[in-house]
Amino acid sequence: MEESSAERAPDVRTLTLEAFADTVIPGEKRWPGDRAIAGVSIGGGSVQAGALAVLEMPEGGMAPALDDVVAALNVHAEHHRDRVGLPTNEEVPPFTALPWADRTAVLNELTAVGHPEKELWTGLALFCYMAFDTGAHLPTTEALATGHPGLTLMRFQTPDTDGLWRFPDYSYRRPLSKLHPDTLENGSLK
Amino acid sequence: MTGSAESTDVLIIGSGFGGSIPAYHLAAGGARVLVLERGPWLAAEEFDHDLRLGTSSTRVFEFVVGQGMSVLSGNCVGGGSVVYFAAMPRAPRFVFERQGSIGHRLWPAAITRDALEPWYERVEEALPISPASWDTTTYAGGLWAAACDHAGRTCNPVPAAVDSDLCTNCNWMMSGCRFDAKRSLLLNYLPAALEHGAEIRPLHEVQQITRLADGGYRVHYNTVDEVDYRVVTGGGTVDAKVVIVAAGAGATPVILQRSEPALGTMPHAVGRYFSGNGERLNTAVIDEDKARDLLGLDRGDGRAYEAYQIGRGPTVASWDRLDGSRPEFERYSLEQLYFPPGLGTVLAQVPGADGPSWFGPGKKELLRDWKSWLTIFTMSEDDNEGVFGAPPPTGNANRFSQQMFGFGTISYEPTENTLRGWEKSDADVREILEKDGLAEVLPWTNDVIGAYTVHPLASCRIGDDPATSALDDRHELRGHPGIFVTDGSAVPAGLTVNPAFTIAALAERAVPGIVAALRERGVQVAYGAPSPSGAAGGRRATREFARAAGL
Numbered sequence A: 001m002e003e004s005s006a007e008r009a010p011d012v013r014t015l016t017l018e019a020f021a022d023t024v025i026p027g028e029k030r031w032p033g034d035r036a037i038a039g040v041s042i043g044g045g046s047v048q049a050g051a052l053a054v055l056e057m058p059e060g061g062m063a064p065a066l067d068d069v070v071a072a073l074n075v076h077a078e079h080h081r082d083r084v085g086l087p088t089n090e091e092v093p094p095f096t097a098l099p100w101a102d103r104t105a106v107l108n109e110l111t112a113v114g115h116p117e118k119e120l121w122t123g124l125a126l127f128c129y130m131a132f133d134t135g136a137h138l139p140t141t142e143a144l145a146t147g148h149p150g151l152t153l154m155r156f157q158t159p160d161t162d163g164l165w166r167f168p169d170y171s172y173r174r175p176l177s178k179l180h181p182d183t184l185e186n187g188s189l190k
Numbered sequence B: 001m002t003g004s005a006e007s008t009d010v011l012i013i014g015s016g017f018g019g020s021i022p023a024y025h026l027a028a029g030g031a032r033v034l035v036l037e038r039g040p041w042l043a044a045e046e047f048d049h050d051l052r053l054g055t056s057s058t059r060v061f062e063f064v065v066g067q068g069m070s071v072l073s074g075n076c077v078g079g080g081s082v083v084y085f086a087a088m089p090r091a092p093r094f095v096f097e098r099q100g101s102i103g104h105r106l107w108p109a110a111i112t113r114d115a116l117e118p119w120y121e122r123v124e125e126a127l128p129i130s131p132a133s134w135d136t137t138t139y140a141g142g143l144w145a146a147a148c149d150h151a152g153r154t155c156n157p158v159p160a161a162v163d164s165d166l167c168t169n170c171n172w173m174m175s176g177c178r179f180d181a182k183r184s185l186l187l188n189y190l191p192a193a194l195e196h197g198a199e200i201r202p203l204h205e206v207q208q209i210t211r212l213a214d215g216g217y218r219v220h221y222n223t224v225d226e227v228d229y230r231v232v233t234g235g236g237t238v239d240a241k242v243v244i245v246a247a248g249a250g251a252t253p254v255i256l257q258r259s260e261p262a263l264g265t266m267p268h269a270v271g272r273y274f275s276g277n278g279e280r281l282n283t284a285v286i287d288e289d290k291a292r293d294l295l296g297l298d299r300g301d302g303r304a305y306e307a308y309q310i311g312r313g314p315t316v317a318s319w320d321r322l323d324g325s326r327p328e329f330e331r332y333s334l335e336q337l338y339f340p341p342g343l344g345t346v347l348a349q350v351p352g353a354d355g356p357s358w359f360g361p362g363k364k365e366l367l368r369d370w371k372s373w374l375t376i377f378t379m380s381e382d383d384n385e386g387v388f389g390a391p392p393p394t395g396n397a398n399r400f401s402q403q404m405f406g407f408g409t410i411s412y413e414p415t416e417n418t419l420r421g422w423e424k425s426d427a428d429v430r431e432i433l434e435k436d437g438l439a440e441v442l443p444w445t446n447d448v449i450g451a452y453t454v455h456p457l458a459s460c461r462i463g464d465d466p467a468t469s470a471l472d473d474r475h476e477l478r479g480h481p482g483i484f485v486t487d488g489s490a491v492p493a494g495l496t497v498n499p500a501f502t503i504a505a506l507a508e509r510a511v512p513g514i515v516a517a518l519r520e521r522g523v524q525v526a527y528g529a530p531s532p533s534g535a536a537g538g539r540r541a542t543r544e545f546a547r548a549a550g551l
Ligand SMILES: Cc1cc2nc3c(=O)[nH]c(=O)nc-3n(C[C@H](O)[C@H](O)[C@H](O)COP(=O)(O)OP(=O)(O)OC[C@H]3O[C@@H](n4cnc5c(N)ncnc54)[C@H](O)[C@@H]3O)c2cc1C
Pocket: B013, B014, B015, B016, B017, B018, B019, B036, B037, B038, B039, B072, B073, B074, B075, B076, B077, B078, B079, B080, B081, B083, B084, B085, B086, B087, B088, B174, B204, B205, B206, B207, B246, B247, B248, B249, B251, B252, B255, B313, B395, B396, B454, B455, B456, B486, B487, B488, B489, B498, B499, B500, B501, B503
């Protein structure tokens, strides 16, 4: 998984979307000087979980909008930067240049009830979120076998050898409460 | 008469409970039955254990985001029965006496719990539904029961349409049951309907209904691509003497709205009075030590619980607040539930956080404890406040993704009544689960996609009052003879329990009236088929009613 910054030529789209995804579920920096990931959390976050792959999936429907989304997000980030008086930074796109707390502030604002673009930003955040806790771009068995950060963190159980889940041990098998006094034999209430 | 090459006696839109039940009875009675279903037709081996987009988890599912309300439902042959959790309680007696905010009884005078009892029996026999036991109660259900007990409450195993001998407790039932343990309509009414000559066409999405000169109707459909449901691959029409609209409460009113220019004025209640069954979710993180020490729980291997992933959706519910003497809007059930990652985790919030917490580092930490989660599902009496806007170009939503996600036209602004019920239920859940530090609890946020429901109801409802109901007590659309609505949209209001059993019972009850309507139109059709399984107990029980209907 180790990549050096030299091997990558991070473009505006990648840097911006990764920074956004990292605000949804944060992870640790992949290499020293990783700009997209703020590095506020140990272990993988949405980015490592595959957020960009999920956003690019034709199944999701998000891909055709991503260039516009990136441009719009950076405009919002510039406004925020100027409003709170942060310095400009030419090295990385405006959203990526924001410190983590400010990225969060922008995300909160864009997804708040009543924001005119709430639907768009909530949708984008939902896809990034799903990358982390479902690995929506991968067959789940493969995600588990390859140590997908979200499913692994959740300790999602692995399947039987045929790729299906079965839990033969599933019940305490004893009465654990009184029944409602009006319970009928068929199990419903009177 | 012009154009349509095809004709049938009965055209049924949608193959969920509201569609499959009449499909079986009418086909068995000798009518020509054609079912058009917008979703694909899958069998057990196609139901994946997989969260990847494009597997059955999205193929058979629909998630429509509206203003203030998101609706989740089935999108396949079998409809919601393929994705449902199969919890099948009967609606409590007081539900049928509800008045909502309109000052008179919402249900038709002809329908009470007692009157519906024989129809429940028919469905119970057909699916079948079995009473649940503590032996089939999952760990999560057992935990909720024990917590209720610890707080001085009662809790009941919930009757279910699940064959426990086949069930593996894999908790993938929302993607369809791989093991045919869940008694979906694919295992009873639908195969029986096919055997009697009914035809089902998947990937056929009905757009509108127009009127024919002979009093019949023409149904217009698009065919959609089997992978990318946004893509229309063709279309056509079918003429029918009788049309049954059973596209589900999120879709039925939209088809009727779109048909209004051709059919003439729709009853006022079409696309109004939508209920989300008063749904609300709370997620708790259980303190495993407390589960052992306070509740005495032990899985036999040293673990007290850590079993959120194990099971089959809901298995128990606390029904203490289903008390007819409590004021309306303050009665609800509290049912243990499981949703898979994604839909089941995204709206959960971090206890103690200030500000939005459905994302961020705190949420990541919350997910770390996922095995110790417990989700409690409130079904309350909402205020029928949902209203549909103008229909989208096709279907019931502007599809955004290839499958599953779309934007719909419903708007829902919860009234004080609805909010009060949710607040009371939240407080109740907290009281039960936070007692003695057992857990930390927070409701799911409504700020992301609004409220949400897997139980859409009432958007085209039955009733006696033409001003506030779209259907008469025989489920016929007012002012449009020969169009019947038999799905969840016909249910007048929230039921405080899972609705599929009541929807199914109402659909059974509607069949004799539809048979009568077909006979009036010269179709030779009999009524009185046994249960799809061949059992005849239910038929005997409902014979009186059929006689009263003149059959
Ligand atoms: C995840 C989940 C879990 C649930 N669990 C439970 C439970 O445990 N217990 C319970 O009682 N209920 C449960 N439900 C609710 C239950 O599934 C529904 O109440 C029930 O299926 C509604 O029946 P219906 O006939 O109204 O509509 P549906 O079953 O939704 O059937 C409508 C059908 O019409 C099709 N359709 C829609 N539009 C068109 C069109 N334009 N043309 C052609 N076809 C169309 C749909 O694809 C669908 O197949 C659950 C629902 C979900 C989503």
